[in-house]
Amino acid sequence: MGIFAKFKAGLQKTHAKLVHEIKRIVTRSPRLTAGGIEELEIALIGADLGMAMTNQIITAVKKAYETQGTAGVDVFTIASGEVERSLATGNAELIKAPTGLTVVSLVGVNGTGKTTTTAKLAHLIQSRGQTAVLAACDTFRAAAIEQLKLWGERLSVTVIAGADKSDPASVAHDAVTAANARHADYLLVDTAGRLHTKHNLMQELQRLHRVIGKQTPGAPHEVLLVLDATTGMNALNQAREFHKAVPLTGLVVTKLDGTSKGGMVVAIQKELGLPIKFIGLGEQPDDLQPFDPKQFAEALFSEKQ
Amino acid sequence: MFDSLSGKLQNAFKNLRGLGKISESNVADSLRDVRLALLEADVNFKVAKDFIERVQKKSVGVEVIQSIHPGQQIIKILHDELVDLLGSSNTGLNLSGNPACIMMVGLHGSGKTTSSAKLARLLLKQGRTPLLVAADVYRPAAMDQLATLAKQIEIPSFVMKGETDVLKIAREALEFARANNRNTLIFDTAGRLQIDEPLVQELVRLRDLVQPQEILLVLDAATGQEAVNVATHFDQALNITGSILTKLDGDARGGAALSLKTVTGKPIKLAGTGEKVEDFEPFHPERMASRILGMGDVVSLVERAAEAVDEDEARRLEEKMRKGQFTLEDFLEQLRQMKKMGSLESIVGMLPGGADMLKGADLSKQEREFTRMEAMICAMTVKERRAPQILNAPRRIRIAKGSGVSVAELNNLLNKFNQMQQMMKKMGKLQKLMMKRGGGGIPGMGRR
Numbered sequence: 032m033g034i035f036a037k038f039k040a041g042l043q044k045t046h047a048k049l050v051h052e053i054k055r056i057v058t059r060s061p062r063l064t065a066g067g068i069e070e071l072e073i074a075l076i077g078a079d080l081g082m083a084m085t086n087q088i089i090t091a092v093k094k095a096y097e098t099q100g101t102a103g104v105d106v107f108t109i110a111s112g113e114v115e116r117s118l119a120t121g122n123a124e125l126i127k128a129p130t131g132l133t134v135v136s137l138v139g140v141n142g143t144g145k146t147t148t149t150a151k152l153a154h155l156i157q158s159r160g161q162t163a164v165l166a167a168c169d170t171f172r173a174a175a176i177e178q179l180k181l182w183g184e185r186l187s188v189t190v191i192a193g194a195d196k197s198d199p200a201s202v203a204h205d206a207v208t209a210a211n212a213r214h215a216d217y218l219l220v221d222t223a224g225r226l227h228t229k230h231n232l233m234q235e236l237q238r239l240h241r242v243i244g245k246q247t248p249g250a251p252h253e254v255l256l257v258l259d260a261t262t263g264m265n266a267l268n269q270a271r272e273f274h275k276a277v278p279l280t281g282l283v284v285t286k287l288d289g290t291s292k293g294g295m296v297v298a299i300q301k302e303l304g305l306p307i308k309f310i311g312l313g314e315q316p317d318d319l320q321p322f323d324p325k326q327f328a329e330a331l332f333s334e335k336q
Numbered sequence: 337m338f339d340s341l342s343g344k345l346q347n348a349f350k351n352l353r354g355l356g357k358i359s360e361s362n363v364a365d366s367l368r369d370v371r372l373a374l375l376e377a378d379v380n381f382k383v384a385k386d387f388i389e390r391v392q393k394k395s396v397g398v399e400v401i402q403s404i405h406p407g408q409q410i411i412k413i414l415h416d417e418l419v420d421l422l423g424s425s426n427t428g429l430n431l432s433g434n435p436a437c438i439m440m441v442g443l444h445g446s447g448k449t450t451s452s453a454k455l456a457r458l459l460l461k462q463g464r465t466p467l468l469v470a471a472d473v474y475r476p477a478a479m480d481q482l483a484t485l486a487k488q489i490e491i492p493s494f495v496m497k498g499e500t501d502v503l504k505i506a507r508e509a510l511e512f513a514r515a516n517n518r519n520t521l522i523f524d525t526a527g528r529l530q531i532d533e534p535l536v537q538e539l540v541r542l543r544d545l546v547q548p549q550e551i552l553l554v555l556d557a558a559t560g561q562e563a564v565n566v567a568t569h570f571d572q573a574l575n576i577t578g579s580i581l582t583k584l585d586g587d588a589r590g591g592a593a594l595s596l597k598t599v600t601g602k603p604i605k606l607a608g609t610g611e612k613v614e615d616f617e618p619f620h621p622e623r624m625a626s627r628i629l630g631m632g633d634v635v636s637l638v639e640r641a642a643e644a645v646d647e648d649e650a651r652r653l654e655e656k657m658r659k660g661q662f663t664l665e666d667f668l669e670q671l672r673q674m675k676k677m678g679s680l681e682s683i684v685g686m687l688p689g690g691a692d693m694l695k696g697a698d699l700s701k702q703e704r705e706f707t708r709m710e711a712m713i714c715a716m717t718v719k720e721r722r723a724p725q726i727l728n729a730p731r732r733i734r735i736a737k738g739s740g741v742s743v744a745e746l747n748n749l750l751n752k753f754n755q756m757q758q759m760m761k762k763m764g765k766l767q768k769l770m771m772k773r774g775g776g777g778i779p780g781m782g783r784r
Contacts, residue, residue, distance in 0.1 A: 065420025076381045079560040082372055141583060141611075143555065171611070172480035173488070181476035195484075226586040259445060263378030265588035283587025286444060289529040290560045314474065 047326030078294035134250035150182035151319035166206030168190035227272035259291035285311035377589035386742035423621035424603035442554035446529030467518035530569035558588035582608035
């Protein structure tokens with residue numbers, strides 16, 4: 032590297048700072064105070080965005096805030112815009128196979144709400160005038176099958192189930208056959224909760240998907256990771272590991288009816304680029320709603336505790 | 337990402353060695369790293385701030401011992417402080433009433449039903465006669481779940497299917513317990529949001545009716561910043577007596593434990609560590625502190641190894657190694673046991689500093705190599721595995737063909753194995769020598 036190039040590289044930071052400062056003065060923009068930054072940081076961390084993501088957003092917000100001119104937009108509005116933009120990518124619609132049956136598999140760690148989400152999703156599909164069949168592939172947790180069957184009765188949706196502790200892959204196999212015979216539009220596969228650190232259970236999930244894929248090429252068309260909004264930074268690990276084992280096509284964030292903000296999806300979206308397709312807002316069948324980045328971003332900053 | 341916290345701190349304090357005392361400015365820098373680590377571990381930001389202030393006060397003025405890195409010294413202060421905060425002398429269960437009543441409360445999906453069953457099993461082992469009461473009247477099939485689990489562990493359950501009045505269930509359960517000589521009732525309540533006032537009031541009424549000795553908040557170890565709100569609300573409404581941390585077999589750092597303990601001041605009594613009913617144990621503050629600080633989780637690693645490896649088998653292998661009788665057959669056995677423990681990546685990740693090592697390293701390649709090794713050994717006859725010296729050219733060609741590798745790769749494996757055997761022989765001799773001298777292991781090994 033020549034001496035001038037070295038100088039240039041060394042001065043890059045100073046240069047950038049200077050340009051930014053000049054821009055700020057020329058546009059007569061306000062300066063972001065340390066107090067303002069801290070308040071923003073607390074809001075972001077408090078919503079489980081994590082440190083790395085928080086710092087990124089603060090940098091972006093600072094830049095936008097200090098070059099906005101005299102518009103007088105406040106920090107949180109800008110921050111909310113930043114988050115919204117980062118979330119507004121990808122296709123958030125439920126995938127539909129071009130012809131025939133569409134298989135949707137719901138995966139995730141224990142207790143995030145997979146079974147309830149499966150039922151709600153069936154309700155959503157029904158309300159669109161399409162038909163769904165449910166596959167009770169959680170053969171591990173006690174009474175998980177009964178839970179899904181009860182939902183099936185409530186919604187009058189067919190539930191295909193095997194015996195307790197039976198092989199989930201064989202249940203899936205039967206379910207695909209049954210769904211095809213009924214000419215259903217969707218087959219929703221409710222899988223057992225598993226921690227992403229359990230190697231053998233993740234392999235079991237891969238096998239389940241292989242069996243489905245053998246029967247219906249291209250299936251499962253949609254693999255949704257169900258995330259609990261109260262989860263902290265571990266959600267990123269969960270998404271990473273599940274995505275590695277069974278390529279995901281989207282996320283569902285549940286339990287957003289509480290005070291949790293589910294901010295970790297921002298980091299997940301940034302790293303893995305997975306669209307958030309639905310959010311869960313309660314225990315009723317119609318409490319599953321399509322994801323709206325604008326609403327979500329605004330909610331992140333709604334009450335600055 | 338923060339497995340390197342100890343490394344970072346040691347770096348920050350490198351120049352401090354022999355400075356005498358730790359000063360405020362020395363500490364400030366490194367504590368910024370600590371704050372970051374705590375936040376990444378999901379410790380609530382307010383709790384983290386208070387904690388840092390406490391540590392700062394404690395560490396300023398501490399004399400730096402010449403032989404130790406000041407970084408290590410601060411880590412020790414941090415660790416001790418965390419253990420102190422997380423721990424509690426009062427972790428036993430109060431079961432004084434007759435019958436004694438325990439209420440399990442918490443958010444949806446935190447693991448109340450599973451924990452109820454696990455607790456019942458634990459109490460049964462301690463000589464009590466538990467009764468599981470299904471008080472979740474909302475979630476479909478929640479009662480079935482409890483009944484099924486109860487049957488599995490052979491403990492009676494009290495279930496009134498279809499009943500929606502929790503208080504009625506409780507009254508009849510108490511009567512049932514008296515009539516059937518059950519001295520401990522465990523109420524598995526429905527999951528609810530801490531801000532859902534009507535549902536929280538239902539819990540208050542249940543508490544007033546059964547007058548429980550213990551009200552345990554069940555919390556998922558992966559809970560984020562919200563842990564503070566959850567704990568505060570449940571504690572305010574019900575005056576909980578303690579908590580249970582679940583899903584600790586995952587890789588969540590579990591900072592929620594610190595938030596929970598700090599805001600309620602109530603002890604964390606038990607920990608759920610797996611899907612099976614026996615995966616339930618007293619809460620260990622030291623392990624939790626190491627985990628939150630990202631100092632590796634050697635204990636879990638050892639546990640996982642113990643799960644996968646048959647102890648007698650391991651001892652037999654060790655004996656063989658020492659005597660230099662380790663064969664390819666044993667090597668195959670070892671490869672397979674390692675596979676059982678999980679992916680290489682997950683194993684290395686548990687070592688202190690392991691996550692750092694993993695950055696950029698593609699272990700799946702190594703893993704594929706192990707699979708190829710396994711294939712090569714499998715293609716050998718038993719005789720060949722026990723005495724690889726008989727492997728002449730035709731045999732080698734056959735094995736290479738049979739396992740789909742080149743002869744060169746097979747030769748490579750055999751060379752490596754040969755080297756390994758030599759090393760083992762040497763190690764065995766060295767160990768014998770040291771035993772004779774009465775020394776206790778190699779000095780300078782082991783971190784503490």
